[in-house]
Amino acid sequence: MRVTVPTEELRSRLAGAVEVAIWDLASPAPWPAIDIVVPPYMGSVSLLGALAGVDVRLVQSQSIGYDGVLERLPPGVAFANGASVHEGPAAEIGMALLLAAQRDLPRFVRQQDAEIWRGGFTRGLFGLRVVILGAGGLGGAMFDRLLPFGARPVRVARSRRVDERGAVAALSELPGLLSTAEAVVICLPLDDATRGLVDAGFLAAMPDGAILVNIGRGAIVDTDALVAELVAGRLRAALDVTDAEPLPARHPLWSAPGILISPHVGGQVTTMPDAVEALVRRQIAALAAGADPVNLIR
Known part of the structure; x- marks a missing residue:
């Protein structure tokens, strides 16, 4: 299974469980087919345009909110929000x-x-x-x-x-x-x-x-x-x-x-990486078992 994440910290947390690469969606995709894409936290929804032409099974957001996402997401790509994280x-x-x-x-x-x-x-x-x-x-x-x-x-x-x-x-x-x-x-x-x-x-x-x-x-x-x-x-x-x-x-x-x-810091706590890791691992297990991912918005 192939997963992309936006940071070295999250890559190191998942290394060994899956094939994982760092991708910030601002550069070309590392593979033509990716099982789970984790976009940058609080990144612009315009970055989702980078998914065009890439075979993506699931986009796993790190945020609860998803305003503007569905309009930017390529057709047929599943999207899950970060419920349970924040x-x-x-x-x-x-x-x-x-x-x-x-x-x-x-x-x-x-x-x-x-x-x-x-x-x-x-x-x-x-x-x-x-x-x-x-x-x-x-x-x-x-x-x-x-x-x-x-x-x-x-x-x-x-x-x-x-x-x-x-x-x-x-x-x-x-x-x-x-x-x-x-x-x-x-x-x-x-x-x-x-x-x-x-x-x-x-x-x-x-x-x-x-x-x-x-x-x-x-x-x-x-x-x-x-x-x-x-x-x-x-x-x-x-x-x-x-x-x-x-x-x-x-x-x-x-x-x-x-x-x-306060400057939109509600979810910005030092334990956030732990919660994101747990959610991504849960999604990896679901896809591996042929089950539906959690938190699906589309």
Whole structure:
């Protein structure tokens, strides 16, 4: 079995299990037929054009998101996302952003720089009513991490159902849920249905002082509408993803009041290579056994 990976680290981890080569998709393919191609992490979807003319059984992404991928992927090539790799770390950054905003940590950091000792009551998470947009792996991971803090999370998906974590509300119930939500956490992928979902009307339905946390994709939020709410001082935000990325210099989000921004680092933890290796090995075993790969998007 032949596998290509974008880094020497991943090549050395898989060496011996399969025939493996380094390919960053910016140079010619090492073989005319490849069983699994692992593209560069956070690489441009335009790199997928390099697959044209190559006999590829599976493209295994290192990311959960797949916006723009299917339009660039050659016909007939199977694609799997990186589910199982990032859900825990991305939920961690979601919790970190929410906790930091609720406990006013950015103010304390600025005070430390100025050698100012000034306390005050902050909001916390106990009893916090949280609407989680998304009931997949990331939404579930966020739900699990909120519970020990005494928060009151509810997940929202396209349809109402009950799963191993309990009830999931339907998207049609969202207006009623937003009216009492003290926090909304976006854990959705970007597609035609979710692009611009969090628009001016959505934000207007959130109560004064509520916070929007985005660990999904930046374009799910209407950025101009969010900036307007932040400038008005009505809502707060904590974002690991923005529209656009990187966020340009002098963009109004940088200086908007009540916002905390991290530069799309939710999945960037030092244990990520371990998780990627485990997923690729699982896919190798599936193909070798003639079974379907996991996480198939197409």
